[in-house]
Amino acid sequence: MTIIFYIAALVAFVSTVMVVTRKNAVHALLYLIVSLLAVSVIFFISGAPFVAALEVIVYAGAILVLFVFAIMMLNLGTDSEKEESKLLKPNAWIIPTIMSAILLAELGYVFFSYQGALGELRTIGPNEVSESLFGGYMLAVELTGILLMAGVVGAYHIGKEKKREYHRYLQTNENS
Amino acid sequence: MSELPLDAGLILAALLFLTGLAGVITRRNILFMLMSIEIMFNAAGLAFVLAGAQNGQPDGQVMLIFILAMAAAEVAVGLALIIQMYRQFNTVDTDVISELRD
Numbered sequence: 001m002t003i004i005f006y007i008a009a010l011v012a013f014v015s016t017v018m019v020v021t022r023k024n025a026v027h028a029l030l031y032l033i034v035s036l037l038a039v040s041v042i043f044f045i046s047g048a049p050f051v052a053a054l055e056v057i058v059y060a061g062a063i064l065v066l067f068v069f070a071i072m073m074l075n076l077g078t079d080s081e082k083e084e085s086k087l088l089k090p091n092a093w094i095i096p097t098i099m100s101a102i103l104l105a106e107l108g109y110v111f112f113s114y115q116g117a118l119g120e121l122r123t124i125g126p127n128e129v130s131e132s133l134f135g136g137y138m139l140a141v142e143l144t145g146i147l148l149m150a151g152v153v154g155a156y157h158i159g160k161e162k163k164r165e166y167h168r169y170l171q172t173n174e175n176s
Numbered sequence: 177m178s179e180l181p182l183d184a185g186l187i188l189a190a191l192l193f194l195t196g197l198a199g200v201i202t203r204r205n206i207l208f209m210l211m212s213i214e215i216m217f218n219a220a221g222l223a224f225v226l227a228g229a230q231n232g233q234p235d236g237q238v239m240l241i242f243i244l245a246m247a248a249a250e251v252a253v254g255l256a257l258i259i260q261m262y263r264q265f266n267t268v269d270t271d272v273i274s275e276l277r278d
Contacts (some may be wrong), residue, residue, distance in 0.1 A: 019212075020208070046225065073259055121180055144245045155253050
């Protein structure tokens with residue numbers, strides 16, 4: 001299990017460094033997804049399968065898709081067509097694919113050699129997590145709901161395209 | 177099957193966090209700065225989960241769930257701000273929007 005941890009840690013670190021150093025935003029997003037998957041593998045082998053699944057579903061599946069949508073809406077710059085033609089070159093996707101394949105092989109190995117508890121670590125399943133979440137952390141859950149509500153309303157309000165409104169004096173001046 | 181090296185896990189969390197911090201400091205594209213902030217959130221969550229696993233308690237995972245919700249809200253507002261900035265200034269370079277300095 002230790003070697004699996006070290007391989008996943010290496011993948012996570014390398015792909016995170018690649019995120020910070022890329023020039024193309026979409027390439028950086030691919031590396032960021034690989035990094036999140038690697039961290040999810042580490043969660044799984046450290047006895048936290050529930051948050052490993054959450055990491056894949058919420059982070060890699062929802063938040064990064066939001067990033068992709070925003071990058072598409074921005075439609076970056078004059079060289080977007082040049083980037084578009086370069087998009088399918090192998091050097092854009094070959095390294096993230098290799099790293100994902102490494103993680104896939106690791107996950108397969110873990111699943112095939114999974115025997116209940118992992119080493120000295122105790123596996124903490126979704127049952128125990130949700131009992132703790134809705135037991136002692138009830139107030140924090142409600143505050144998180146309020147925060148999400150504020151986030152959604154704020155994002156809608158900020159992202160809305162505003163009509164330019166003039167004072168009525170300026171309006172009459174423009175019309176005349 | 178040996179024990180998971182938790183010290184190495186915490187060192188990995190520190191490495192990821194510092195990489196994200198370096199990204200926030202060095203990049204000028206605001207999209208990359210937001211991605212680096214996501215890396216830092218993720219590293220903090222990794223440290224929480226590993227510390228919780230060391231004690232055998234579910235509290236670390238609970239904290240990761242809160243971090244996930246907060247990151248989702250933060251990304252929604254941050255991306256809306258980036259889109260608004262791109263509409264007004266037609267750029268994603270953070271050095272351009274330093275109007276308040278003049």
